[in-house]
Amino acid sequence: MAIEKMNEISDFDEDIKAREALIREAEELDRSQSWNEAAPVILELRKRWRRIHYWDSAYEDELAEKFDALIDEFYAKRKEEFQSIRKVKEELIERARALSGSQNWKQTTDEMNELMKQWKAAGSAGKEIDDQLWEQFNQARQTFFDRKHEDWQQRQEKAGNARQLKEELIRQAAQLADSDHWQKTGEQFRKLMDQWKASGYAGREVDDQLWEQFNGYRQQFFDRRNEAYQQIHAEHQQKAQQKRELIQQAQQIAAKKEYNRANTDTMKQLNVDWKAIGNCGRELDDELWKEFRAAADDYFDGLKQANEQKHAQWLQRMQEARNRKQELIQSQQKQLRWMKNEMASLLSQTAVDEMAEDIADKEAFIQELEKEIAEINEKIGQ
DSSP states (O other): HHHHHHHHHHHHHHHHHHHHHHHHHHSSSSSTTTTTHHHHHHHHHHHHHHHSSSOOOOHHHHHHHHHHHHHHHHHHHHHHHHHHHHHHHHHHHHHEEEEEEOOOOHHHHHHHHHHHHHHHHHOOSSSSHHHHHHHHHHHHHHHHHHHHHHOOOOOHHHHHHHHHHHHHHHHHHHHHHOOOHHHHHHHHHHHHHHHHHHHOOOOOOHHHHHHHHHHHHHHHHHHHHHHHHHHHHHHHHHHHHHHHHHHHHHHHHHHHTSSSHHHHHHHHHHHHHHHHHHOOOOHHHHHHHHHHHHHHHHHHHHHHHHHHHHHHHHHHHHHHHHHHHHHHHHHHHHHHHHHHHHHHHHOHHHHHHHHHHHHHHHHHHHHHHHHHHHHHHHHHHO
């Protein structure tokens, strides 16, 4: 009986020493490490503590309180960490919800993936809380990815429609590629381009290929048009040079201020030559025409003034001639009156006959003068 008692005392002492050793291990644990790092050691310490026989002594209770206090420090830290992790995950949930309605698929997908990385790196907030938070977080993510998939399906459907429309636009472009109606066809290609842009995306595999075909026909037409325009431009420049030469001739003639038939005929011929050259481009043609017209107007305005001056001089000469003839008529009429008065005093018949003959000559002369005056009046009237 004494031996059994001694054995019990020995066992009790060993158990006390074991508990004290566990307490020292708990005291020596690194308080700076996270719960995830400390948890395996804590759990192992508790397991070893529970395996020690309990002798129902006050000292054991004292040691148990001390051990529990040390372990509780880590559980308190675990609680703090759980709360901190929960806060982090709740923030990630809010960010995921904010992104769930985005239509910027690529960027938002990258952001959602980054949120998932942060979620995994955040740690655990406790299984029950983790499950609740994960359900919310995953729901926000799934909302976005469901919308993204739906958009993808719609885009696939639109891509099929876009492909058909673009193939039709390519067919129309092929029909226009060889057209020589530069302005009209250029406008048609512009409308086709607007329709192409509005047709949407036909899918990565075919969109570039379709564009190469469509743009190839466009480029074929516009290359031909550019070549034709260059040729037209060269012709316009040649015609413009010819018209500049006509302008120079017209300006030289106008500058001489010599208004004669030869210069007038030349100016009229220059106008005929101008029309025969043809158009050299609307803006340039209008500009050159103004220069040519100015020189022509300068000449013909001068010609008009010269003709008016000549006419005035001619009219003055006609009026002076008429006045001289009228004065001559008056002089002849005065002489007639004298001669008729003198006939009565003539003594010989011969003298009377001679006087009568002179009177007849003067009357005929007066008639001739009156006829000439009538002709002058008629010319002046015309």
